[in-house]
Amino acid sequence: MAKTELDHVTKRYTERDGSEIVAVDDVSLTIEDGEFLVLVGPSGCGKSTTLRMVAGLETVTDGEIRLDGRVINDLPARDREIAMVFQSYALYPHMTVRENMAFGLEEATDLSDAEIADRVEGTAEMMDIDRLLDRTPSDLSGGQQQRVALGRAIVRDPAVFLLDEPLSNLDAKLRGQMRTELQRLQADLGTTTIYVTHDQTEAMTMGDRIAILDDGRLQQVGTPLECYHEPANLFVAGFVGEPPMNFFEVDLENGTLVGQQFEYPLSERTLADVRDHDRLVLGVRPEAVELVADAETPRDFRATVDVVEPMGNENTVYLAFDAGDVSETAGASADAETFVVTVSGMRRVEAGQQVVVRIPEDAIHLFDRETGEALHNRELETAEAAPPNF
Amino acid sequence: MSRETATSDSVADRETASDDRSDGRIDRRTLASVRRVGLYAALLGLVAFYLVPVETGLVTSFKTSEAVRTTLPFLPPGPGGATIEKWQFAFGALSNGMVNSMLFTVPSTLLCAILGSMAAYGLTLVDWRGQVAVLALFIAGIFIPYQAVIIPLTEFWSVWVELDERLAFLWALPLLEEHHATILELIVTHTAYGIPICTILFRAQYQTMSWEMIEAARLDGASLWRVYRRIVLPLSVPMFAVVFIFQFTQVWNEFLFSLTIIRSVSDPAASVTLILSGLGEALEGVDFPLRMAGAFVSALPTLIVYVLFSDQFAEGVRV
Structure with a gap:
């Protein structure tokens, strides 16, 4: 559990022809301990890049990212105590669900095999995937794979959860169910969460606060209703709300x-x-x-x-x-x-x-x-x- | 224009159309069967084309020198003309070479596969500057012709490295002999020469691997090495089979390095291909049955490797 701060964070890429692309432009954002923040915007707005910088999968060009006050810009991804759920789920196909979930604990902690097994089973029960523990990802449906991917992140008990469009590969009905379930899980666990989506419905319904990005720039940060009723600009007004x-x-x-x-x-x-x-x-x-x-x-x-x-x-x-x-x-x-x-x-x-x-x-x-x-x-x-x- | 005429017109149209169709159906059916006969004939021809030389070699290897002269090459020997003597002789003559070949083929194949896989991992699934330049070197390595390196290579081993002298302290140990220095030279040479192509083969597979999966493993706390060991390596088992078969066959059948590094058939380190080249050659003429038997004996290990890894191989090439 940790307060996460982005302080004037900028990400620039240099193209092959020497031109520069600014993917994230001077974003400052504080995610309070235990908060559920949704990062939302149209595709290509820099929201995934922002998330990947927090994860340590992208370098930060300018600015600072702090976790509980500690600057983590140069900390390798594996030392950040951050768990991420990917859009493609990114499960390890040659491992069973049990092994998938135990992997992070085996690599990142000194827990004994018995403790790891305990925690995996406990989390699997909570996620209602205990029946699937001995199957491999190819035997699971999309929704089940999704739950395993979530379980794999939860079992590590990380300081921050990062979710990158985790529901976009599910059908509409399941997506609706998972939306409420994710919210409940986050509330139970109380883990600081950053959730990236392009879907404004998900942003409105799930987040404590939402941060709206366009073209690499932060447009507005606020509660869903603030953004809905008091949009800071034309972009936010047009983006939030359906129709x-x-x-x-x-x-x-x-x-x-x-x-x-x-x-x-x-x-x-x-x-x-x-x-x-x-x-x-x-x-x-x-x-x-x-x-x-x-x-x-x-x-x-x-x-x-x-x-x-x-x-x-x-x-x-x-x-x-x-x-x-x-x-x-x-x-x-x-x-x-x-x-x-x-x-x-x-x-x-x-x-x-x-x-x-x-x-x-x-x-x-x-x-x-x-x-x-x-x-x-x-x-x-x-x-x-x-x-x-x- | 009444509706009825229009309808009867269209009925007539439909009838002529169906007549055409039934005629066409018969034509098409005969055409199809003619094609099928042609296809099978061509396939049979191809089977014969590929199998007759093998069959000729096999029957020849069981013939006495007398039978070779009196029967057609592809026909089996008559009673009294058959013998397994040539096979026994070939085994005897080649056994030492088989052991030597095995001694350098297996280690260099394993090394090629492991090092190639690691290099491909580093060049494909790890992000660092200058990757492309290094990859270009690997690709260039595939295209260096053997002819261009044999002289520098022999100079390198015999004048600069002189393994047999540098490792002299080893030859006193049990199971080790001085000619193993030559074997070691061959292992290193074949490994160095095989790494580029193995790297490219593994790279082709690694490029299809999910980048998000690798990132997930990194976030799960795994180091670069652990990601390779626990994620990438287990997922490349089928490709290992492909590389193993490919590289084993390459190294086992290789002749030019054997010729230039071992130099002599009588050398205790002589490889199977080197011995095979002189087998059955004599002043009084070529002993064809012996040469054929020798060829089959020396091809045996590659066949065994194919059979052992065929399942994994099939999975590996499906990628």
Whole structure:
């Protein structure tokens, strides 16, 4: 168990032609003792490289990695007391499950054979793989191999767990089960864990905190709900949440947001946040948009339903603003901005239907169009009510 | 355009089509059987082509000198023309050479396989600077022609190293004799010459190994050597069989190094190939049955190695 710190960590590769690639760019991050941190981002964002630097499988170009205050930059991987679960599981194919699990204990500790056997069996029982101990990896299903790979990491009782997309090779149902099981295991063991994934659902549901990386740079670190409701920038806002946040490019003119197909008046309170900026992006979560009976306020807009995806519990509705609302009608409908709204699954919505959408002002986000920086996030009275303190 | 005509048209079309098809089926069937006969004929021809020389050698080795003159080479000897005398003689003449050949073939094959596997591990599954340059040297080593090295090599052993004198204190020990110096020279020479190709063979397999698995072992606390010993080595057993068969055959059948390092058939260190080259040669003519028997005797160990490792070999080449 250990607090892990990344202090201005940078990783640069030199290509064959001499050019440099910055894979991880000045990332500073502290993972508290016992915390479950999810490192998330699109592929190629540097999240795996970051994890591999913590593991000692990649050298650190700049900055420091500390484990409980001790700099481990130059410590070989095998002396770091870190266990890692790989995407491919990386089991030793010529060994039985028992031997796979005992390997790390035999190599890294002075435990006697009896103690090793005890610990392997104890962990196998906890992971519910005790029946598989004498089989070889080729006799196991993907899900079983996954559990063995986890068991192999757990049995070593490491200071830090590193998990590199461990669930991505499982089918959807098993992935859902393993997600909860992993969380429970981590909570029971209390081991500091860094979990890498490109799947924002895994990030949202599993982590105590999530760290979002893009293009080697850290975008935001926070609890899942912070990142969801108070995104630091346009990238985080678009990355977290499924279906993703709706974005509209707007210009601020006399206290009103003027978009391609609508005008949206802002209150004084919101205006205060965006005073010096006039090229903005308006963002709104699909579930924050309401479908109402009639246009009553200036923040209600007429739209036509394009496609409905019924999910059972909710409907994902794709809408287009009605062309009639805009001045430049010709050609506007061709590249009409579509947006997504989620409504209750019980509500009947059909393609082609005319509806009125209400975009409540307390639910909007505003970003600077050039820098992507968040200028105004949604009102948090509702968001604070959402996570009760437990 | 009524619908009915369209339908009857298409029915007619279908009928002619099915007629064509049945005709075609007969044609195709005869064609297929003609092809099959041709195939088997060609296969039989090939079998004969490869087996007749072997069979000729085998029957010749059992013939008396008289029978060789009176019967066709590939026909068995008649009654009274058969003898195992030549086999007995060949065994007697070659036994010493077989022992010598075994003494340098087995160690150098083992050394080649072990060192080749280690070198391949270091060049493939360990990351360090300058790897490519070293690998290039190994690959160059495969292509150095024997002819280019035999003179420097004999100079090296006989003028510079002089193992028989340097190791003189050993020859007093039981089981060791002075000609073992020559055997030792052959072991070292064959090992050095065999390592490059063995390394490349192992490297081909190691490149397919999961890099994540090696990393997992490193994170599990295993040192570079332990990763090799406990992960890489057990997984390369099939490739060891391939390399063992290949290298054993190469070294056992090798002639040029024997000729230049041992020099003389009468040397106590003479290898089986060296003795075989002179076997059955006499002023009064070539003793064909003896040469054939000798050839079979000296080929025996390689056959045994093939049989012993054939299962592992099959697994190794499947990779």
